[in-house]
Amino acid sequence: MKYTVGQYLATRLAQLGLNHVFAVAGDYNLTLLDEMAKVEDLEQVYCCNELNCGFAGEGYARSRVMGASVVTFSVGAFSAFNAVGGAFAENLPLLLISGAPNNNDYGSGHILHHTMGYSDYRYQMDMAKQITCEAVSVAHADEAPCLIDHAIRSALRNRKPAYIEISCNVANQPCTEPGPISSITNSLISDDESLKAAAKACLDALEKAKSPVVIIGGKIRSAGCAVSKKVAELTKKLGCAVATMAQAKGLSPEEEAEYVGTFWGEISSPGVEELVRESDCRIYIGAVFNDYSTVGWTCKLVGENDILISSHHTRVGQKEFSGVYLKDFIPVLTSCVKKNTTSLDQFKAKKIPVKQVPVADGKAPLTTVELCRQIQGAINKDTTIYLETGDSWFHGMHFKLPNGARVESEMQWGHIGWSIPSMFGYAVSEPNRRNIIMVGDGSFQLTAQEVCQMIRRNIPIIIILINNSGYTIEVKIHDGPYNRIKNWDYAGLINVFNAEDGKGLGLKAKNGAELEKAMQTALAHKDGPTLIEVDIDAQDCSPDLVVWGKKVAKANGRAPRKFQT
Numbered sequence: 001m002k003y004t005v006g007q008y009l010a011t012r013l014a015q016l017g018l019n020h021v022f023a024v025a026g027d028y029n030l031t032l033l034d035e036m037a038k039v040e041d042l043e044q045v046y047c048c049n050e051l052n053c054g055f056a057g058e059g060y061a062r063s064r065v066m067g068a069s070v071v072t073f074s075v076g077a078f079s080a081f082n083a084v085g086g087a088f089a090e091n092l093p094l095l096l097i098s099g100a101p102n103n104n105d106y107g108s109g110h111i112l113h114h115t116m117g118y119s120d121y122r123y124q125m126d127m128a129k130q131i132t133c134e135a136v137s138v139a140h141a142d143e144a145p146c147l148i149d150h151a152i153r154s155a156l157r158n159r160k161p162a163y164i165e166i167s168c169n170v171a172n173q174p175c176t177e178p179g180p181i182s183s184i185t186n187s188l189i190s191d192d193e194s195l196k197a198a199a200k201a202c203l204d205a206l207e208k209a210k211s212p213v214v215i216i217g218g219k220i221r222s223a224g225c226a227v228s229k230k231v232a233e234l235t236k237k238l239g240c241a242v243a244t245m246a247q248a249k250g251l252s253p254e255e256e257a258e259y260v261g262t263f264w265g266e267i268s269s270p271g272v273e274e275l276v277r278e279s280d281c282r283i284y285i286g287a288v289f290n291d292y293s294t295v296g297w298t299c300k301l302v303g304e305n306d307i308l309i310s311s312h313h314t315r316v317g318q319k320e321f322s323g324v325y326l327k328d329f330i331p332v333l334t335s336c337v338k339k340n341t342t343s344l345d346q347f348k349a350k351k352i353p354v355k356q357v358p359v360a361d362g363k364a365p366l367t368t369v370e371l372c373r374q375i376q377g378a379i380n381k382d383t384t385i386y387l388e389t390g391d392s393w394f395h396g397m398h399f400k401l402p403n404g405a406r407v408e409s410e411m412q413w414g415h416i417g418w419s420i421p422s423m424f425g426y427a428v429s430e431p432n433r434r435n436i437i438m439v440g441d442g443s444f445q446l447t448a449q450e451v452c453q454m455i456r457r458n459i460p461i462i463i464i465l466i467n468n469s470g471y472t473i474e475v476k477i478h479d480g481p482y483n484r485i486k487n488w489d490y491a492g493l494i495n496v497f498n499a500e501d502g503k504g505l506g507l508k509a510k511n512g513a514e515l516e517k518a519m520q521t522a523l524a525h526k527d528g529p530t531l532i533e534v535d536i537d538a539q540d541c542s543p544d545l546v547v548w549g550k551k552v553a554k555a556n557g558r559a560p561r562k563f564q565t
């Protein structure tokens, strides 16, 4: 088979197991899309705009080894960059592919459309370099294979986005045939000596420790399900208490005896903060300590005997071991650690009562407590629930997850509206899961258009739209008129997106009885999305958000650093 540059790129993606690539057309990428379409098994999925296209690729990367999004030069890529920044912050390998000017124009002095209006077009590459682990420009067919392979390999190895721009007159030029994909997927191997030394240091630390606990952070999400399984084997072997940080909700099997809940400072699950504070050896795996995860820097609990295991290095007490990859190190530890159930025994001894949530009066105005009680009832082992930035984060921490259920969030980047396009991309990859989104009215208004693509592809996603009249998180951090938004008829919007042939459902629920009915309808509705607009009083929010909002506001409000003379 004769390959062109576009076919080479598409073949690499198909070889990696991608069956879809997301795109928005533009005259700089049309020939590229034509060439990519010639490769079997790589369906093009079109989005409403490039921000959503980027987030759809990011969502796909939460289910597959990578996601890919194709946009046009400048006017497309600039929008997609926000999603690429999010993928970088969330450690997800998203490949952003942009059409680019005809290679005859470089150095020609030509002013081109869709550009900044001057004849140097390198600005896009310069921007891409800031938000990806690798950025390449393909302006000649003969260098295309090497550049494409390098960008994809870098994204996979670093679990970060990469960028490829391809001149519009090069995409259909002949190039060499791709070789084995193993040249790209072969991952880096840990340094053997460091691996052994890190394991020994861990064993020595654990030998001395009375009550080690494991705290799992969000960085293991991007390491993939296989690593999450390896971490679960380690925690089972250790037998100590296991907590997840907020960003890692769903990344540890919650039905296991060792699982004690969420560690999130003073808004942790009952008894967990004390357990972590009292431990004399905290084993953090993939932890991210930022102002939100430490509740405004009030719970960054890292002591001198603690162990911090990250994607490619480990710190044991005061010793550092780089070149130790999580995927290699966890199984080594599992093979040699001894059981120490002290912290779990201490936790169980507290006999923390399990909170029962009473069924609300079906006719009473809906509350977040009743809403979450009913969402809990819809979560099974095949459920993936997306928690959008907003009060949904805090409610989501209280869901009890059966093993196999997954939670996706974007707690590092926190771009409101992310959940709609990202879940769309995720669901294109996993249409048979029970896909649920918990999203606020403010967030929904940024990316609502992508619901029409869920309708177009008949994907049964359940969208719980919490209409609480504005930006409640922001209200709890710092209120003002800017936190009020124009109300929409959110449920009615589905008819707009359906037009003449769509099968989306838009339902409203003002009380528990209406919600019960709507949830049953949504769970039974299989040939399109169901949006359930729930009316919630603007003052009704998670008590955890109130506590957290005050602490974050305090951290934001620290007095300016004095000018050092």
Ligand SMILES: C/C(NCc1cnc(C)nc1N)=C(/S)[C@H](O)COP(=O)(O)OP(=O)(O)O
Binding pocket: 389, 390, 391, 392, 414, 415, 416, 439, 440, 441, 442, 443, 444, 468, 470, 471, 472, 473, 474, 475
């Ligand atoms: C405005 C903003 N954050 C600032 C912000 C502004 N712009 C972008 C792209 N991302 C952001 N996080 C946030 S969290 C709103 O409270 C979200 O409102 P909503 O979706 O309605 O959720 P809640 O009512 O539960 O807060």
Ligand SMILES: [Mg+2]
Binding pocket: 390, 440, 441, 442, 466, 467, 468, 469, 470, 471, 472
């Ligand atoms: Mg809101």
